[in-house]
Amino acid sequence: xxxxxxxxxxxxxxxxxxxxxxxxxxxxxxxxxxxxxxxxxxxxxxxxxxxxxxxxxxxxxxxxxxxxxxxxxxxxxxxxxxxxxxxxxxxxxxxxxxxxxxxxxxxxxxxxxxxxxxxxxxxxxxxxxxxxxxxxxxxxxxxxxxxxxxxxxxxxxxxxxxxxxxxxxxxxxxxxxxxxxxxxxxxxxxxxxxxxxxxxxxxxxxxxxxxxxxxxxxxxxxxxxxxxxxxxxxxxxxxxxxxxxxxxxxxxxxxxxxxxxxxxxxxxxxxxxxxxxxxxxxxxxxxxxxxxxxxxxxxxxxxxxxxxxxxxxxxxxxxxxxxxxxxxxxxxxxxxxxxxxxxxxxxxxxxxxxxxxxxxxxxxxxxxxxxxxxxxxxxxxxxxxxxxxxxxxxxxxxxxxxxxxxxxxxxxxxxxxxxxxxxxxxxxxxxxxxxxxxxxxxxxxxxxxxxxxxxxxxxxxxxxxxxxxxxxxxxxxxxxxxxxxxxxxxxxxxxxxxxxxxxxxxxxxxxxxxxxxx
Amino acid sequence: xxxxxxxxxxxxxxxxxxxxxxxxxxxxxxxxxxxxxxxxxxxxxxxxxxxxxxxxxxxxxxxxxxxxxxxxxxxxxxxxxxxxxxxxxxxxxxxxxxxxxxxxxxxxxxxxxxxxxxxxxxxxxxxxxxxxxxxxxxxxxxxxxxxxxxxxxxxxxxxxxxxxxxxxxxxxxxxxxxxxxxxxxxxxxxxxxxxxxxxxxxxxxxxxxxxxxxxxxxxxxxxxxxxxxxxxxxxxxxxxxxxxxxxxxxxxxxxxxxxxxxxxxxxxxxxxxxxxxxxxxxxxxxxx
Numbered sequence: 022x023x024x025x026x027x028x029x030x031x032x033x034x035x036x037x038x039x040x041x042x043x044x045x046x047x048x049x050x051x052x053x054x055x056x057x058x059x060x061x062x063x064x065x066x067x068x069x070x071x072x073x074x075x076x077x078x079x080x081x082x083x084x085x086x087x088x089x090x091x092x093x094x095x096x097x098x099x100x101x102x103x104x105x106x107x108x109x110x111x112x113x114x115x116x117x118x119x120x121x122x123x124x125x126x127x128x129x130x131x132x133x134x135x136x137x138x139x140x141x142x143x144x145x146x147x148x149x150x151x152x153x154x155x156x157x158x159x160x161x162x163x164x165x166x167x168x169x170x171x172x173x174x175x176x177x178x179x180x181x182x183x184x185x186x187x188x189x190x191x192x193x194x195x196x197x198x199x200x201x202x203x204x205x206x207x208x209x210x211x212x213x214x215x216x217x218x219x220x221x222x223x224x225x226x227x228x229x230x231x232x233x234x235x236x237x238x239x240x241x242x243x244x245x246x247x248x249x250x251x252x253x254x255x256x257x258x259x260x261x262x263x264x265x266x267x268x269x270x271x272x273x274x275x276x277x278x279x280x281x282x283x284x285x286x287x288x289x290x291x292x293x294x295x296x297x298x299x300x301x302x303x304x305x306x307x308x309x310x311x312x313x314x315x316x317x318x319x320x321x322x323x324x325x326x327x328x329x330x331x332x333x334x335x336x337x338x339x340x341x342x343x344x345x346x347x348x349x350x351x352x353x354x355x356x357x358x359x360x361x362x363x364x365x366x367x368x369x370x371x372x373x374x375x376x377x378x379x380x381x382x383x384x385x386x387x388x389x390x391x392x393x394x395x396x397x398x399x400x401x402x403x404x405x406x407x408x409x410x411x412x413x414x415x416x417x418x419x420x421x422x423x424x425x426x427x428x429x430x431x432x433x434x435x436x437x438x439x440x441x442x443x444x445x446x447x448x449x450x451x452x453x454x455x456x457x458x459x460x461x462x463x464x465x466x467x468x469x470x471x472x473x474x475x476x477x478x479x480x481x482x483x484x485x486x487x488x489x490x491x492x493x494x495x496x497x498x499x500x501x502x503x504x505x506x507x508x509x510x511x512x513x514x515x516x517x518x519x520x521x522x523x524x525x526x527x528x529x530x531x532x533x534x535x536x537x538x539x
Numbered sequence: 540x541x542x543x544x545x546x547x548x549x550x551x552x553x554x555x556x557x558x559x560x561x562x563x564x565x566x567x568x569x570x571x572x573x574x575x576x577x578x579x580x581x582x583x584x585x586x587x588x589x590x591x592x593x594x595x596x597x598x599x600x601x602x603x604x605x606x607x608x609x610x611x612x613x614x615x616x617x618x619x620x621x622x623x624x625x626x627x628x629x630x631x632x633x634x635x636x637x638x639x640x641x642x643x644x645x646x647x648x649x650x651x652x653x654x655x656x657x658x659x660x661x662x663x664x665x666x667x668x669x670x671x672x673x674x675x676x677x678x679x680x681x682x683x684x685x686x687x688x689x690x691x692x693x694x695x696x697x698x699x700x701x702x703x704x705x706x707x708x709x710x711x712x713x714x715x716x717x718x719x720x721x722x723x724x725x726x727x728x729x730x731x732x733x734x735x736x737x738x739x740x741x742x743x744x745x746x747x748x749x750x751x752x753x754x755x756x757x758x759x760x761x762x763x764x765x766x767x768x769x770x771x772x773x774x775x776x777x778x779x780x781x782x783x784x785x786x787x788x789x790x791x792x793x794x795x796x797x798x799x800x801x802x803x804x805x806x807x808x809x810x811x812x813x814x815x816x817x818x819x820x821x822x823x824x825x826x827x
Binding site: 305309313370373376378529533 | 626647662675677
């Protein structure tokens with residue numbers, strides 16, 4: 022039975038690859054990445070073997086603990102990472118519980134992260150080749166650590182599935198999860214700064230070596246140091262971790278099998294919301310729908326959440342410099358461009374527009390109105406904030422004018438692009454981190470071409486504004502504002518016209534393509 | 540719970556009736572409906588997906604005021620045909636006339652007169668049920684008071700008034716069908732085209748929906764439904780067309796098509812593919 026489960030996992034992997042060439046490319050890239058990590062791990066282990074035993078143990082414990090923690094936490098955020106072998110699919114088969122648990126544990130190691138973790142852990146004895154007894158202990162520790170990784174990951178995901186399964190929670194978690202990645206650089210800097218000096222590392226390692234995260238990795242150092250009590254306690258903690266995780270997983274599995282998760286929530290909204298406030302015209306209705314989605318759909322929320330990131334990042338990396346002033350125009354451009362995949366975001370729900378006597382131009386204006394108002398407000402806040410921070414009030418007209426111009430330009434460009442191409446995007450409720458299959462190169466190219474075209478149209482404004490800020494010239498500043506507003510308005514009006522008539526002609530073709538994605 | 544809903548359905552007053560002509564306030568550009576023309580005329584409709592020809596030259600005439608059933612096995616081309624007849628899919632060749640007006644030449648004018656419920660597509664499911672129906676009404680160009688009162692009536696008629704403020708994403712499959720039907724009805728179209736409207740709908744709701752559709756036909760509207768439940772089509776519809784492999788095998792009134800037998804028998808005859816014989820011997824529990 023265990024062999025069956027492992028074979029099933031392999032078959033799923035193989036069939037997934039057969040579906041498209043991009044899958045193979047993705048696997049190859051991931052494998053190369055995994056290989057490089059593995060090479061680094063082996064080289065690190067050999068290199069460590071020449072260091073003094075104390076440092077050797079500390080490094081292994083800290084790095085190893087991070088690996089275990091990663092296995093326990095990452096699947097919660099990037100949910101669905103290993104749902105290929107969902108235990109619920111085995112309910113109708115009479116698989117003994119023991120076999121199911123063992124089989125799923127082993128199957129969990131199939132895949133790039135599993136293989137890299139297992140081989141990397143098995144490389145740790147290399148660090149102890151001069152003390153054979155410690156090397157054996159490292160091998161035992163490695164096996165226990167890998168078990169703690171896979172079984173622990175299963176335990177955390179199964180226990181928290183009812184919570185994570187709730188739509189709202191998953192969406193919020195997934196939307197927030199992107200933030201640490203954006204702040205990864207500053208966070209690492211901070212951590213490195215506090216933990217600099219071997220004293221800091223030793224302190225952290227000393228603490229971690231008694232916890233379930235670090236205990237398996239601390240077996241070998243304890244043996245090398247001849248610390249009998251330390252070995253016994255760490256072994257006990259490691260074994261207990263695996264056993265407890267198994268028990269918890271088994272118990273949680275029983276609960277999910279008999280009491281399946283319902284994705285439903287108490288999501289209700291009183292009244293008509295934006296539909297009651299905006300004008301009762303087709304354009305107003307499109308705007309009301311878009312406004313509702315900007316609030317309720319995390320895919321749009323992410324676009325807004327990214328806006329404050331750039332100024333903060335610039336202020337942190339280059340404190341006091343005028344560089345932060347580019348955040349305003351950049352935010353304007355980003356928010357405007359965020360509707361460049363709006364039809365793809367609608368997905369097949371776009372049929373509602375197609376069966377209506379709705380002109381493409383009305384559709385375009387409705388979407389532009391919402392993104393434009395939101396973009397104006399956000400840009401105003403960012404521009405005022407950065408000007409205040411850099412104390413460059415002389416640059417205000419240039420920045421405001423240029424930002425507004427860039428917003429209008431990118432809205433106009435996005436109105437054409439989103440009517441021209443659709444490509445598979447995350448549908449509402451899907452994990453924003455899950456990779457989407459079948460994104461065609463053509464769709465990607467046309468997005469890039471549109472992006473570059475908008476960039477070219479916005480370039481005169483941007484250059485004038487840049488010169489105005491650098492040379493502190495009021496004349497150039499006003500020129501940037503005027504050019505920005507004139508060019509932006511023209512691009513927007515033309516873009517909406519062109520995009521609208523494209524939508525009138527090609528709307529059904531777009532819908533057909535989106536139907537084929539699913 | 541069923542009783543009060545049934546009671547409300549049988550009060551005919553609030554339900555939108557098919558509008559006789561262009562909406563008030565809309566400027567009549569383009570051709571007006573031709574009096575006496577069939578509700579829908581399909582001529583030589585073709586559609587190919589890659590190598591597969593899904594619809595291979597379909598001619599069909601759906602009389603005004605009829606309750607028309609479209610039946611066929613899985614993959615027969617029903618959904619493709621209905622998509623082309625409603626402006627959701629461009630035909631490779633052929634014409635679609637709705638009350639005598641070419642749909643693909645004058646989409647905006649024709650779409651005012653069509654109510655559509657497609658199958659296998661998403662809805663704007665981050666809206667509440669009430670918002671979704673309101674959205675459909677406003678897109679059709681109705682004014683706000685009309686949309687608000689019709690939304691209330693329709694949600695009550697399909698039994699969703701309790702769930703009007705719930706997000707559609709949290710609806711069950713049957714509730715989703717019902718709210719999509721309300722969207723198709725909100726502008727009181729002259730022709731209703733419904734793809735699998737009874738799929739996943741419970742019997743009580745299905746009875747309510749049938750009641751609404753019958754009233755609608757009695758008021759002069761035309762209904763086209765696709766289904767693979769023969770029994771339902773035989774009881775509910777007055778006309779039927781049998782489609783298989785992209786061709787029309789038979790079309791006409793239900794009595795003409797079934798020729799004295801049950802529609803299901805006639806359908807199996809026309810389409811073929813029944814497998815007869817010994818069956819699966821080992822599937823008997825006694826052989827254990």
